[in-house]
Amino acid sequence: MYDIYNLPKNKHSMPKLEVNDNFFKNWSPDMAYVLGLITADGCLIKHKNGHRSLDITLKDKRLLEDIKKLLNSEHKIGKKTRGYRLQIKNKTLYNDLYSLGLTPRKSKTIRFPAVPPKYLSDFVRGYFDGDGSVCVWKEKRWKNSLQIRTTFVCGSLPFLKSLKTNLSEYGELDKGKIWGGNKNNRAAYELHYGINDSLRLFNFIYKPQSFPYLNRKKQKFEFFIKSKNNFPSARVAVNNLCQRQSFFNVVARISY
Numbered sequence: 577m578y579d580i581y582n583l584p585k586n587k588h589s590m591p592k593l594e595v596n597d598n599f600f601k602n603w604s605p606d607m608a609y610v611l612g613l614i615t616a617d618g619c620l621i622k623h624k625n626g627h628r629s630l631d632i633t634l635k636d637k638r639l640l641e642d643i644k645k646l647l648n649s650e651h652k653i654g655k656k657t658r659g660y661r662l663q664i665k666n667k668t669l670y671n672d673l674y675s676l677g678l679t680p681r682k683s684k685t686i687r688f689p690a691v692p693p694k695y696l697s698d699f700v701r702g703y704f705d706g707d708g709s710v711c712v713w714k715e716k717r718w719k720n721s722l723q724i725r726t727t728f729v730c731g732s733l734p735f736l737k738s739l740k741t742n743l744s745e746y747g748e749l750d751k752g753k754i755w756g757g758n759k760n761n762r763a764a765y766e767l768h769y770g771i772n773d774s775l776r777l778f779n780f781i782y783k784p785q786s787f788p789y790l791n792r793k794k795q796k797f798e799f800f801i802k803s804k805n806n807f808p809s810a811r812v813a814v815n816n817l818c819q820r821q822s823f824f825n826v827v828a829r830i831s832y
Contacts, residue, residue, distance in 0.1 A: 596648040597668035600676065606646050608695035609702040609788065611676060613643065615689070616706025620670055620680045621663075628670035635659040639705065642788040683731040683764075688738030696746050700739070701781035704728065705790040710774070712800045724800045726774040728767040733757060736767045747780035749773040775801070 600607060614632060621629040634640045637660045640653055644662055654661045677689045691699045707729045715721035730736045736754050743749040751773055756765040769777060778797040782789065 593650040593664075594648065595651065595664055595666055595669065597666050597672075599647055600669060600672035603692055603695050605695060605698045605785075608691060608698035610643055610646060611673075611689065611691075612699040612702025612704075613706045614673065614702075615678065615682075615686060615699075616703045616708075618678075618706075619682065620673060620678055622680055623665075627665050628667045630664045630666065630669050630673065631661065632663075633659050633661045634706075636790060639788060639790055646788075686730070686732045686735050688735050688742070691742075693746055696742060697781050697783065698786070700743065700747075700777075701786060701789055703739075704777075704781060705793065708793070710793055710796045712796050722800065722803055724771055724774045724797070726769045726777055729764050730767075731764045733765050736765050740767055743777070743780070747776055749776050749780075 600611065614630070617634055618630060618632040621631055623629065632640065632643060633656060635658070637653065640660050640662055644651070644653065647664070649662070649664055651662060651664050654663070677687055679685065689699075704726075709727045709729070711725050711727075713723050715723050728736060728739060730739075733754070740749075740752045740754065743752065749769060752767050752769050754765055754767050774797070778801070782794055782797070
């Protein structure tokens with residue numbers, strides 16, 4: 577630990593903030609989750625002065641605080657216009673993430689990393705918390721029809737294709753559809769799943785020991801499951817939720 581009472585003689589030097597710079601050297605559930613989240617909502621930065629940084633920006637401050645704790649980081653969380661930011665200047669973390677496939681300005685070039693199957697559910701949960709969404713709504717055409725759709729978003733088509741393949745092989749999701757990009761006049765690609773695959777996704781990424789996770793996304797799955805098992809009272813619950821949240825148009829997108 578750096579001794580804050582023995583400051584460097586150079587007045588322009590700053591005390592070195594602690595962080596576990598070995599965090600990404602070995603696979604673990606926590607490492608896989610954070611890697612997934614960074615793949616979605618993080619970036620690597622090369623500074624002109626030669627420093628290397630990891631930058632994570634989220635709308636949910638509590639989740640970012642959880643990430644900070646996992647990294648054993650002393651770095652401060654700052655407020656930005658679009659959320660909260662944790663920036664860690666550390667060349668070792670930068671290099672380890674680079675070796676795992678992350679690059680600066682990665683949004684359209686990212687490739688799916690070689691995640692061991694044992695940790696795939698944690699990685700997917702992290703990516704879903706960053707660039708995933710879950711939408712629950714009533715289908716107007718049918719009186720007792722409650723619907724759910726989950727979506728993954730990415731600027732890289734190869735990444736989404738690999739994600740779809742991995743979810744099919746290890747999560748038994750079999751009917752996902754990719755659309756978007758230039759073909760659909762979209763800036764990014766989207767991988768969509770319907771009811772059955774959304775429930776399989778829930779079982780795959782949320783296990784009793786799974787942590788951390790973005791609570792409001794998990795709660796939407798739980799609301800759907802509980803409501804589907806509790807008709808007709810579910811109709812009242814959905815109507816109330818729709819009135820409170822304009823729920824027909826609510827989609828939990830990008831760290832929301």
